[in-house]
Amino acid sequence: MKTFLSFIHKEFRHILRDRRTMLILLGMPIAQILLFGFAISTEVKNSRVAVLDPSADVATRRIVERLDASAYFEVAHRVDCMEQVDELFRRGEIALAVVFSPYFASELQHTGEARLQLIADGTEPNQAQMVAGYAAQVVQQALPRGERQGVTACVRYLFNPQAKSAFNFVPGVMGMILLLICAMMTSVSIVREKELGSMEVLLASPMPPLGIVLAKAVPYFVLSGVNLATILLLSRYVLGVPVQGSLALLSGISLLYILLSLSLGLLISNVVRSQMAAVLVSGMGLIMPTIILSGLMFPIESMPEVLQYLSGIVPARWYISAVRKVMIEGVEMFHVWREICVLAGMTVVLLTTSIVTFNKRL
Amino acid sequence: MTTDSEPVIYTEGLTKRFGAFTAVRGISFAVERGEIFGFLGANGAGKTTAMRMLCGLSRPTAGIARVAGYDVARQPEQVKRCIGYMSQRFSLYGDLTVRENLKLYGGIYGMSRTHIRQKTAHVLQELRLDHEADKLVGDLPLGWKQKLAFSVAIFHEPQVVFLDEPTGGVDPLTRRRFWELIYGAAERGITVFVTTHYMDEAEYCDRVSIMVDGEIRALDTPRRLRQQFDAAGMDEVFRKLVRVRQAGA
Structure with missing residues (x-):
């Protein structure tokens, strides 16, 4: 020993x-x-956003305006279908897509609940999480206080579905x-x-x-x-x-x-x-x-x-x-x-x- | 344990085969206590293999070898406790100081702390290294390192010390100084088993064996070997033996 x-x-x-x-x-x-x-986590500034808004009502318009007005985002594309969203992601044109459900405002008014989806590019998980987090905040702030609870932003990470953190x-x-x-x-x-x-x-x-x-x-x-x-x-x-x-x-x-x-x-x-x-x-x-x-x-x-x-x-x-x-x-x-x-x-x-x-x- | 009459190293028919190749062919010899035994041979003659068996590093294929009274095949641990070993390649740690190297080997051989301290002081004085005690070994000149390596090998007062070409790469004067240490150890009763390439070193030994092709071809005192082969020096003895082999081959 x-x-x-x-x-x-x-x-x-x-x-x-x-x-x-x-x-x-x-x-x-x-x-x-x-x-x-x-070093690898980058700040979110003027991230390019695509919007798919089949509802096109007061509420969705207000949300999109707020997004565009914030320093974090810039609404670069308005699209009509999910295929276009996919295409934009593949070309690397956007960091985030906001997809509203049809009849967003009326649902919100009648049932008190409405849904929208935030899609981020999951190949860069750090970035994606931050972008989605900021976007969810902006969405919340765009709504009147009473309606905030009813809106659920469902986050999806494209190319990295498990949302590896x-x-x-x-x-x-x-x-x-x-x-x-x-x-x-x-x-x-x-x-x-x-x-x-x-x-x-x-x-x-x-x-x-x-x-x-x-x-x-x-x-x-x-x-x-x-x-x-x-x-x-x-x-x-x-x-x-x-x-x-x-x-x-x-x-x-x-x-x-x-x-x-x-x-x-x-x-x-x-x-x-x-x-x-x-x-x-x-x-x-x-x-x-x-x-x-x-x-x-x-x-x-x-x-x-x-x-x-x-x-x-x-x-x-x-x-x-x-x-x-x-x-x-x-x-x-x-x-x-x-x-x-x-x-x-x-x-x-x-x-x-x-x-x-x-x-x-x- | 050995008694004084029993040889410290004793082998009979010691053999080592690696597959079809026989490195050592049934060598038999005995070395007495306190003797300086030179183990000579050309490169590849089987010296190192034989020495490794005696140190318990390699198991013999056949034959018997007893070192300090223990069988090298069956009791290698006891053998290792009774021997010191200095390799041709440098064996001290360059990034440790002189003192730390001594302490390490003392510890490995289970010496007590006070014993290590006493011995260290003694060795430093003997080698006149008092002022270098806390210097890194890597910074010492080669001749000093070799002397220190020898002192480390006999630090725990083994019964036998095996030296594998201990003085490679230094001049004859430095070799001579190194041999003064060897004589000192032999006088204290430590048996010295040394392999070498240098024939001036062979002359310093009490007895010399010369290995050729895995066999011991000659074994005697340097003086009698010179007479036997009608040679002026060990150099010539060695050349005559090796030439016999080449003529036979």
Whole structure:
């Protein structure tokens, strides 16, 4: 145990002494969260709007006028049918379409209820949510106080029907950072010992081989924990995305994912011989598929079918999906059962393979 | 545990095969306590493989090897506790200080904190590194690093220390200084098992074995080997043995 501790101590020294790498590792999640959170969300100003108004009555006219008058919107098109709305969206001419029900004003007068639909371009979820939110406000303000309650603005996100929220990148960043630190950094640090030749010396010491690897994983495990906490705190207090579901469940799933990433790192370090190769394999083999296939950038639902199946083997896909459900939607464990099972299965397979190949190397 | 009469290293028919290739063919020898044993051979003769088996890093295919009284195949953990190892490639951590490196290896071998502190002071004084104790090892000259690496390898007072081409890349004078440390260790009763390419180093050993094609072709004191092969120096002994092999091949 003392042997083990002095080895862990050494691993921490390696990391702490390499200030630049440590700063990158600790700063990266902060930079990414802030970047995704602020730089990408753009302000709503003079967004182009198409109006489909089969009713053309007092109420609808007032709403359209108010929209046009506000600094946020500019009514650019008046259309006669939904096909035209679709066409305008496809050409990228408009950011929002307002569709009134026929007989809007008379319905409002007689039943006290009327409906209108706000359609936003869901390919840019951040933007779409803001545009729709502002539009709903303007609509409300355009109506007399007594009628406000009766009007429901139904929001639809085109091309992204699930209305993936603007905060979906938080789970995505978590999935990527943890993978980067656990898999990439662990494999690089193990392979460095091989390159240095110090691995031989360590193996000739009474320290059990698996202990060496375990001790190497500990600091990165701690570092991942720090990053996880940073991300969650930032998203809670800076971006205003609280954890809706159980924090314990979220931590549990993250722990499982960290274990999985560490096994991946160990597996990589067994296969490659140089640090450069470790970086390449984990970069091309892990980070790239994670960015492209995990749903971090592109919604899985809108991928070609082949890629949808392919994304099934990307661990981050399951982790990100589980975190989204727990963190954003606030579901119970029951609803993320499938993700947990897949992640656990992957972990068992990877851990076994990496331990077997590790022992074979000796 | 070994008694004083029992050899510290003992092998009989020690063999290692990798598939169809036999790297070490049934070598047998014994090394006494406190002896400096030179393990020579051309590249690919099987020295490193033999040494790895003795260190418990690689399982023998056949034969027996006992180090410090323990069987390397069945008790590798006990063997590892009794040996020190210094690799030809550099084995200290450049981003740790001299003191931290010593502390790390002391910790790995389970030494107590006070013991580590005492030994560290002793080693620093012996190497005259007092002023460099808190400098990063990466900033030291190569000759010093090698001396430090040797001190690290015997930091926990092992019964045997294995040195795998310890003095690569330094001049004969620096090598000579390094060997003063080896003599010091041998006087304290630490058995030294050393592989080398340099024939001036071979002359420093008590006994020398020369491996050719996985077999030990010669084993004796440097002086008697010179007589046996009618050679002026170990250099010539070595060349004669290797030429015999090439003529036979």
